[in-house]
Amino acid sequence: QVQLVESGGGLVQAGGSLRLSCAASGLILSINRMGWYRQAPGKQRELVAVITSGGRTNYADSVKGRFTISRDNAKNTVNLQMNSLKPEDTAVYYCRADDVRLSPWSSPTDYWGQGTQVTVSS
Secondary structure, eight states: OOEEEEEOOEEEETTOOEEEEEEEESSOSEEEEEEEEEEOTTSOOEEEEEEETTOOEEEOGGGTTTEEEEEETTTTEEEEEEOSOOGGGOEEEEEEEEEEESSTTSOOEEEEOOOEEEEEEO
């Protein structure tokens, strides 16, 4: 079984920084994409940033230039450095792992973390 465990959320003032981390545990052969999504109260969950195993990244327009996603393939971890935070960044942030394979013969499966709260005060 695969678990995604997030850490690093919290309360920060506008303009501040936070770093989120996510570790995938289990007997994992490979993970195609890892990323971060967020969901604010009353809103749909949205993509924040994703990174492929080859290092290609994609960011939501609202976070470009402020957030940086990075990944350690050997450790199955993904981080999100968030700078210049704004109150509108307040949300529960979820880690996601796409196309996780446990063996060469297993079907790819997607996983979500449990979420970590990020609150940015004005």
